[in-house]
Amino acid sequence: MSSFAGPSRLPNMTEVLAVMVGFIAIMFLSINVLGLPIQLALFASWFLVMALGLRLKTSYASMQEGLIGGIHNGMEAVLVLTTVGALIGTWIAGGIVPSIIYYGLTVMNPQIFLFAAFVICALTSLATGTSFGTAGTAGVAMMGIGHSFGIPLPLVAGAVISGAYVGDKMSPLSDTTVMTASLCKVNLVDHIRSMMLVSGPAILIAAVLFLVVGFFYISGDVDTSRATVAMQALETHFTISPWLLLPAVIVIVLLTRRFPAIPVITFGAVLGSICAWWAQGTGPIEAIRIAYVGNAMQSDVAFLNTLLNRGGIESMLGVVALILFALGLGGLMDRVGILKSISNGFLRWANNPGRLTLSTMLGGFFGNFFGGAAYVSLITASTITEKNYDDQGVDRRVLSRNTEAGGTITTPMVPWTDGGVFMATTLGVSTMTYLPFLWYHMLVIAISILYGYANIAIWRTKPRTEARNDTTGQPGLQAS
Known part of the structure; x- marks a missing residue:
């Protein structure tokens, strides 16, 4: 037998269910009962999946290959995460984030703040194509402004993350958008147009919700004394200047012009170090060191200490470990045949557009829950259900739209995914506290599932079985 032998058979649904229950039990006991780090829980889950692999006579060498392959597929997110950590630290130390907060407090109306935060983050993410970059720059500033107005941070985080994922899902510059179109074999523009039918109403309704909550939750005569104190503290500890907004503009313009994210964000971190040295009086060596260790300051305003004492590559190392363990778990599950077994189950069940939509979204959520990354979720959502779309004559533009809805969108909803951990770490709010406010x-x-069961915007092609029998006709499209 080859040392890279795969499973002798696919796991049955009883075995798959046993692994899923075991995974949930390990996570619950480790985090809620024993108080252990989530990284250890994910690491332990590797061996749960390996045990099933051995039962299926999968060689260890083959499982290790799958584990390493899973980690490799998500390495770009790890690198972006690392560079964003450096950028946050230097932008705070350089006065860039403090200047954004200061001028935001000067011009922002507390009652429309949530609406403005959602729109600003949505426009930033659409222009740059990155939810991580949006949250790490505009998002951090919005958290500071919102706290100064006395708005609960989970609610502010909900507006920030909702806006950040508008572009992550819709921008032609977004890696997940491009990846989904490629996986589903759909033209990128057609993919975005299909998503607009769902995201358009979702953006409008979410914007109205944030606006209404702002007007009803925040009174017109809100006490702005906290904002005044925050502005005074910022002026005391930082040099505030409109010129310090320039690095943010440069980074956004470069990302908009489709320069690669990692070197652009790294260049932004370098600009932050230069600002810390030139504008804030930090020593040149210390200004560089901040990119790794993060910013450190002490003021009389407690929330500023919490908000502005962060960043640096060092702060992301625990997050990187978590993501690596999660990605490895996803690769293991693929190698031992768990994903294929689930796919076969969906093929028998999803026999109409509503179930087809739901199965794709469940596949995406499954990838996030067990694979820990948007890249994994997009692969599971598309590969688990793509055959059913072809067999039922449903256009792949519907597949790509549902893949994003189940994959990209659910990423920040799971505490141990790359998106969930990044948002919680960057914004300082746990996943479970901001989750109720992810209205977008x-x-x-909800709209995706409604469209599926109501047969709205479900375009048809000739079913694959009919296409095979009809060698003369060409598949035609028609909207239901």
Whole structure:
């Protein structure tokens, strides 16, 4: 037998269910009962999947190959995460983030703040194509402004993340958007147009919700004394200048012009170090060191200490470990045949557009829950259900739209995914506390399922079985 032998058979649904229950039990006991780090829980879950692999007579060499392959597929997100950590630290130390907060407090009306935060983050992410970059720059500033107005941070985080994922899902510059179109074999423009039918209403409704909550939750005569104190503290500890907004503009313009994210964000971190040295009086060596260790300051305003004492590559190392363990778990599950077994189950069940939509979205959520990354979820959502779309004559533009709704959108909803961990770490709010306020995400999911069961925007092609029998006709498209 080859040392890279695969499973002798696919796991049955009882075995798959046993692994899923075991995974949930390990996560619950480790985090809620024993108080262990989530990284250890994910690491332990590797061996749960390996045990099933051995039962199926899968060689260890083959499982290790799958594990390493899973990690390799998500390495770009790890590199972006690392560079964003450096950028956050230097932008705070350089006065860039403090200047954005200061001028935001000067011009922002507290009652429309949530609406403005959602729109600003949505426009930033659409222009740059990155939810991580949006949250790490505009998002951090919005958290500071919102806290100064006395708005609960989970609510602010909900507006920030909702806006950040508008572009992550819709921008032609987004890696997940391009990847989904490629996986589903759909033209990129057609993919975005299909998503607009769902995201358009979701954006409008979410914007109205944030606006209404702002007007009803925040009174017109809100006490702005906290904002005044925050502005005074910022002026005391930082040099505030409109010129310090320039690095943010440069980074956004470069990302908009489709320069690669990792070197652009790294260049932004270098600009932050230069600003810390030139504008804030930090020593040149210390300004560089901040890119690794993050910013450190002490003020009389407690929330500023919490908000501005962060960043640096060092702060992301625990997050990187978590993502690596999650990606490895996803690769293992693919190698031992768990994903293929689930795919076969969906093929028998999803026999109409509503179930087809739901199965794709469940596949995406499954990839996030067990694979820990958007890249994994997009692969599971598309590969688990693509055959059913062809067999039932449903256009692949519907597949790509549902793949994003189940994959990209659910990523920040799971605490141990790359998106969930990044948002919680960057914004300082845990996943479970901001989850109820991800209104854009919830609307996209709800509208997608509604379209499936109501047969709205479900374009048809000739079913694959008919196409094989008809060698003369060409598949035609028609909207239901």
